[in-house]
Amino acid sequence: MRKLFGLGTMLIAALGLITPASIAAESDVKDLTASVPSAECKVTCVDPHTNCKESEKVLEVLETLVKAINNGDWKTYGDNLDEHCTTFDESNHKLISGRESVVLDMKSRVEKYEHQGAPFVSVCIDQPYAQVTGDTAVVTFVAIRQYGGKHPFKEEAHATDVFLRQGDSWKKCHFRGAWKRV
Numbered sequence: 595m596r597k598l599f600g601l602g603t604m605l606i607a608a609l610g611l612i613t614p615a616s617i618a619a620e621s622d623v624k625d626l627t628a629s630v631p632s633a634e635c636k637v638t639c640v641d642p643h644t645n646c647k648e649s650e651k652v653l654e655v656l657e658t659l660v661k662a663i664n665n666g667d668w669k670t671y672g673d674n675l676d677e678h679c680t681t682f683d684e685s686n687h688k689l690i691s692g693r694e695s696v697v698l699d700m701k702s703r704v705e706k707y708e709h710q711g712a713p714f715v716s717v718c719i720d721q722p723y724a725q726v727t728g729d730t731a732v733v734t735f736v737a738i739r740q741y742g743g744k745h746p747f748k749e750e751a752h753a754t755d756v757f758l759r760q761g762d763s764w765k766k767c768h769f770r771g772a773w774k775r776v
Contacts, residue, residue: 649724676767
């Protein structure tokens with residue numbers, strides 16, 4: 595029943611019938627912005643699925659990364675990436691490799707919309723599932739971003755993130771997701 599509720603919530607949110615703020619009122623939502631000033635992008639995580647304590651830690655890192663991206667905190671973002679992190683740029687079909695290159699790529703994507711007058715308003719991470727096997731973790735989820743400005747719009751991505759354990763912490767080493775307007 596929870597999966598059906600989560601999928602239904604995601605679809606309704608994607609259609610714009612409810613907002614991430616109204617989703618946050620649901621009992622299975624963890625509000626990650628309690629101490630964040632209202633000018634920053636609101637990040638919520640709906641119906642997380644974990645299989646162990648380590649997978650809970652991985653989801654915490656994912657939440658930290660999403661907040662850092664959406665609030666332009668590039669130091670925190672980079673600190674949570676593996677030195678050899680990679681991502682795939684869906685628009686030009688190229689692999690981006692190395693922490694510095696991945697941070698610069700992400701920063702340019704965010705700034706592109708800001709320059710067009712469309713800042714991030716909120717992000718909903720819907721039903722992230724974290725599977726840990728040894729020192730590797732894979733997280734799958736749907737992310738819904740809402741932009742503000744004169745012409746607000748929403749995007750969603752079906753994403754996969756891979757993390758590696760480094761000592762007591764988890765670092766993202768690869769991610770892939772194609773954003774589409776909804």
